Amino acid sequence: MARLQERAFRPGLAYRLSTLIMLRSLPWVRFFVARRGGAISGCVIGDWHEGNSRIVNIAVDPVFRRQGVATALLAAIEFSLPEGDMILMVEADNPAAQALYDRCGYVQTGPARDYYGIGRDGIWMRKPRPGGVPKVRV
Numbered sequence: 001m002a003r004l005q006e007r008a009f010r011p012g013l014a015y016r017l018s019t020l021i022m023l024r025s026l027p028w029v030r031f032f033v034a035r036r037g038g039a040i041s042g043c044v045i046g047d048w049h050e051g052n053s054r055i056v057n058i059a060v061d062p063v064f065r066r067q068g069v070a071t072a073l074l075a076a077i078e079f080s081l082p083e084g085d086m087i088l089m090v091e092a093d094n095p096a097a098q099a100l101y102d103r104c105g106y107v108q109t110g111p112a113r114d115y116y117g118i119g120r121d122g123i124w125m126r127k128p129r130p131g132g133v134p135k136v137r138v
């Protein structure tokens with residue numbers, strides 16, 4: 001998964017092995033890995049955070065993109081997390097991820113200035129789902 005992170009993200013955004021190991025040890029964090037022919041084609045990390053189910057990280061190997069891998073990973077992790085709305089943060093300068101989330105039912109709810117560094121804004125997105133009582137509105 002650490003190698004996939006390096007292949008999928010620009011330097012600085014990829015999760016390192018130590019971060020992945022730490023996240024994997026937390027009971028409220030969920031991991032899913034997609035495989036194709038023995039290779040890891042993608043991964044998604046989600047958690048339960050302040051009353052919301054949240055997508056923390058999703059990455060698909062460049063070789064396997066536009067084949068529905070991320071769509072399948074999103075569906076799997078959404079199913080595994082507590083009911084109620086899903087939330088996530090996406091970089092404003094990431095049209096591919098925004099298109100994916102839009103296609104999967106997420107709507108933009110507001111900006112997060114400089115979230116990814118100076119001049120690199122984020123956008124909060126939310127997917128309405130039945131059930132749950134969100135404590136944090138974004």
Ligand SMILES: CC(C)(COP(=O)(O)OP(=O)(O)OC[C@H]1O[C@@H](n2cnc3c(N)ncnc32)[C@H](O)[C@@H]1OP(=O)(O)O)[C@@H](O)C(=O)NCCC(=O)NCCS
Pocket residue numbers: 008009057058059060061064065066067068069070071072089090091094095096097099100101103
């Ligand atoms: C964003 C990412 C996870 C998408 O993975 P993927 O497996 O290629 O996505 P899917 O095949 O499930 O795409 C589903 C839909 O999302 C949209 N989409 C995905 N990638 C797109 C792109 N590059 N340009 C435009 N639309 C795109 C399309 O509507 C696509 O459906 P289509 O292929 O039938 O047109 C992948 O590009 C990636 O790993 N990017 C780098 C890491 C990253 O940015 N993660 C998100 C951080 S918030």
